[in-house]
Amino acid sequence: MRSPRETAQASRDAADPIVIVGIGGTISPTSSSDQALRLVMDEVNRLGGEVRSFAGEFLRKLPLYDPTSDSRTPEAVELIEALRVADGVVISSAAYHGSVSGMLKNALDYIEDMAHDDSIYLAGKPVGVVTVAKGWQAGVNTLTTVRAIVHALRGWPTPYGCVINTTTPLPGSPPPLEAAVDGLAVVAAEVVSAAHRLADVEVAHSAAAVAS
Numbered sequence: 001m002r003s004p005r006e007t008a009q010a011s012r013d014a015a016d017p018i019v020i021v022g023i024g025g026t027i028s029p030t031s032s033s034d035q036a037l038r039l040v041m042d043e044v045n046r047l048g049g050e051v052r053s054f055a056g057e058f059l060r061k062l063p064l065y066d067p068t069s070d071s072r073t074p075e076a077v078e079l080i081e082a083l084r085v086a087d088g089v090v091i092s093s094a095a096y097h098g099s100v101s102g103m104l105k106n107a108l109d110y111i112e113d114m115a116h117d118d119s120i121y122l123a124g125k126p127v128g129v130v131t132v133a134k135g136w137q138a139g140v141n142t143l144t145t146v147r148a149i150v151h152a153l154r155g156w157p158t159p160y161g162c163v164i165n166t167t168t169p170l171p172g173s174p175p176p177l178e179a180a181v182d183g184l185a186v187v188a189a190e191v192v193s194a195a196h197r198l199a200d201v202e203v204a205h206s207a208a209a210v211a212s
Contacts, residue, residue: 024092043188095133122155126194
């Protein structure tokens with residue numbers, strides 16, 4: 001019997017583009033973490049990936065995760081089904097009091113619904129991480145926290161983590177997001193590259209199973 005992820009991926013083959021899911025941002029109309037996520041996903045798209053983004057306005061619609069209930073809103077179902085077929089993930093978090101935002105953590109809590117999939121949680125998926133904070137301490141601490149969450153979910157954090165410090169730049173310095181463009185491009189490139197490599201392994205394993 002196929003797992004939910006296997007059912008969702010059944011029609012895909014090696015020629016299909018990789019799918020990268022982006023999660024993050026806040027509900028602020030000027031959210032820097034939301035803008036950073038868009039920049040990464042635009043670069044993923046430029047590199048040939050198919051993108052699905054779940055930013056602040058979407059995440060605010062998710063009820064508090066309830067592990068005791070099987071009832072899920074359409075938004076929750078949409079998020080989990082996207083993650084099931086994803087080849088990679090990008091997470092962009094604002095730093096709230098030195099850690100991940102509650103709204104983003106709630107969205108990640110829904111991944112518990114993938115606990116009984118054959119490919120559990122984010123197993124086999126590269127995960128790029130971006131954090132945004134007014135200061136390096138909060139940004140770096142949030143980066144470390146998100147990576148710890150990804151490890152707990154069996155995901156593979158990519159080597160480069162982009163921390164964006166939004167404190168007022170020095171005179172003559174570029175705005176924080178502009179200064180971070182190259183770093184955001186590295187996040188995108190590493191996720192896309194790793195997703196291709198892992199997808200090739202999965203296709204090879206599938207071909208071997210058919211041959212046997």
